[in-house]
Each structure stands twice: as C-alpha cells, then as structure tokens.
Amino acid sequence: MKWFRFLVLLSVALVVQRSFGDRMEVYGSRPDFVLILALHLSLCAGSGLIFGAQWVAGLARDLFGIGVLGLSACLFPLLGTLASRLGRDLYAHHPLTRLVLSFLVALQVELTFSFVLFLKAEHLDLFSLFAQGFGSAIYTALVALILYRLLDMWPALEARTR
Amino acid sequence: MSVQAQASQHFRRYVLRVGLLLVALYFVHKGDVWDSLRGTIRNVIPLDAVGSTVANDSISSGSAEVLELTRQLQARDEEVVRLHRRLATLTHFRERFGESYPRAVPARVIYRRDTHTLRRSITVDRGSVDGVHVGAPVIWGAGLVGLVKVVSSSSSDVLLITDADCRVDALVRNSGPKGRPGSPVGGILVGNPPAGCRLEFVPRTAKGISKGAVIYASGWRGRIPVDLVLGTVLSVSPGNNPSLIEVEVDPAVDVDHLSEVVILLRQDTSQQPENSSR
DSSP states (O other), X not given: OHHHHHHHXXXXXXXXXXXXXXXXXXXXXXXXXXXXXXXXHHHHSOHHHHHHHHHHHHHXXXXXXXXOTTHHHHHHHHHHHHHHHHHHHTXXXXXXXXXXXXXXXXXXXXXHHHHHHHHHSTTSOHHHXXXXXXXXXXXXXXXXXXXXXXXXXXXXXXXHHO | OOHHHHHHHHHHHHHHHHHHHHHHHHHHHTHHHHHHHHHHHHHHSOHHHHHHHHHHTXXXXXXXXXXXXXXXXXXXXXXXXXXXXXXXXXXSHHHHHTTTOOEEEEEEEEXXXXXXXXXXXXXXXXXXXXXXXXXXXXXXXXXXXXXXXXXXXXXEEEEETTSTTOEEEEEEOOBOGGGOBOOOEEEEEEEETTTEEEEEEEETTOOSOOTTOEEEEOOGGGSSOTTOEEEEEEEEEOOSSTTEEEEEEEXXXXXXXXXXXXXXXXXXXXXXXXXXXX
C-alpha cells in the first residue's frame, strides 16, 4: 500500500513537473517536485520505505528529465537518508526544520548537478550555474513547505475513508 | 526475532542499498549507452503527452471513459508525430539537405535554463570534436530549432529561434492568379519569447500572408537550408508602422520541450582540430 501510494504520488509529481515546471520558472530557477516528494518521504514516511523509494524517485527524475542518467538515483537515497536522520533529531514535523532541511538537500542536489554539467559542458559558467542552483534550492524549499501540508493530509484522508 | 536473524536482515538490507547505489553509478558511468533505454521508456510511458494535456487543459468535460479514450488518442497522436519527426530528421535529412549539408549530428539536450525572460537557449552534448561549428543550423523534424551560438570541445549552446536575438531570413510562398505560384514575400523571423516568433519587415502591400500560411527559410547567404520550415502564421495585424504589417508566427518545433535535436554540418569536419570556441 505504501508503495502504491508512493508510485501514484511519483507519477503525479512527474506530470506536474513536466506540465508546470517551465511555467513556474523565475529567472532560471524552478521548483523540483520530484525532489519535494522524495524529501517528504525522508521527513515523514517510515524508514523502511526511504532508501528504495528515493532511488526509484531519483531514477524516474533522470529518465523523464534531462541531464546525466543515474545522478539523481545516486543522490536522492543518500541525501534522503541523511535528511531523515537529521530530521529525527531536529523534530522533523516543525516547519522551520522542514524548510532548512529541504533547502540544504535541494542545494546539494543542484550544486552537484551544476558541477557535473560544468565538467560535461565546460563553456558554461560555473558561478552562474551555482547561482541558478541556489535560486532553485530556495524556490524548491518554499514550494515544499506548501506541498508538505497537502501531502500530510493524504494519510488522514485515507484513514477517514477506511 | 533472534539476534542472528536481525543481523542477517540488516546485512541483506545493506547489500540491497549498496547494490542500488552501484546500479545508479553504473548509469552515470555508462550514461550514453543507457540513453536508448531512456528513449524507450519515454516512448512506452507517454508522460509528455499526459503533461501537455494537463498543461493545455484541453480536456475539460465528458465522462471518465471518453476522457480516458481522448487522453489515449492524444498521447498516441503525439507519439506518432514525434516518431514521424524523428524518422524525418534522422533518416531523410540526406534527401532534403544532403548536397549542401552532407553530415548530420544527432545531439541530446543536456541543459535548458535561462536567466532572462528574453533569452531562450539549450545546451547539447556535441561540440567541436564532433565537427560542430558556430552558426550551424539545428533542426528537429522538418523544422528549425535554432543556430549554434557557442562551441566547446564536447558541448554547444544553441540559440533557439524563440530567443529575442535570433534572426532568420524567411519567406512566405503565396499562390498567384489561377493557382500559379506567385512571388514569394520575404521577411526576417525574430524570436518573440517565451514561445513565439514574429515575421518583421513585411510590407503592407504583400499578398498571400494569412493565418496558417507556412513560413520557410529563404536560404540567403547559405546559413540555413532553403525550404526548411520555420513556422506558420498565427495572426496578421496592421501594426504601428504605416508601411509594414505585424505577423505573429507559431514555430514549427516546440523548442521548449526538446530532448534531442540534429545539428546540420556543411562538410565532414569531425577530423579537424577545434576551430571555434569561446
């Protein structure tokens, strides 16, 4: 059931990313909905689901996006597990904890992607890539705060309908 | 559960996690090989079609069954169009541009993000080692995507035709009296971000420019193949200039949602040393 719910949410996140990601772009920064879903798993779901599900989320992001195939599949489980452990120690349900952890994880993902891209396409300016990555990390963290509230509501709805 | 069983379970879990990470690292290492897998999965799961349907909100009413069938039909249609364009691009380009552009380099889009609202560009994974040079036309299907702007050894920046700085010599062929071909009307196709173009310098006296008319590359100075489709006319309005009309153009290629393109090269330059980089 957990996996079914996760796969449905992942499909929705991919469609939303594909449909509205470009439209929500502000000065080259855009929110990453798949990362937000993966982070929600880290901060809210049981630890049994985190690693494998985040690997699947990362791979799906790689398959349906552009960039280096496998990089998200590598980063998401590692950073997700780290965020989960930090969240456990820092009261993961507090909005400030979620905001800070989301920003740090998103920043790490963006910086890694920027650096790999810089190595692959050396004519791109590393500083501007990092600046865009920083902007995207802030944007993702802010959108994440809103979406976490929505995602938190789903298990409650599920319990009510049983 | 005994301590030994717990330890065994932990061990299995760690082995599984390390295995997943190794698979991901293998993908990173052998990315080019797995790109075909990526293409296959995108074909099997038409997420792009679903995405565009959601974004365009084209299905607004109807029963669930009709909705689902319409969605499937749209997804298939888009897939057919995409496959047709790929076929036209990768297989028949020689027939159309073979003489003037003997070489075509398929490239994958690796980056697409612009910091300014007037800028529209993509980065592709082919560079001077593949023979790419500044100014080379980039196509997808029968339409122009843009022109190569910056080249480094393993990647290039492509200025999309929707960028405000992109200028392409264009013409519209109209039919004269009794169905005979009339004189073509020339103009300059200019990017009109975020997703459109304008045809500029079209005289008010020009005939045959109406909604739906196809705009082709004129091929002037040999920069871009003659008769490459640039787009279709969306609307024609009088504009502010008393001697010119304003023509809004819908680009032939949806340049904002490309994952692969083809770069046309005039001659086989793959063996030449790097000759153009920033």
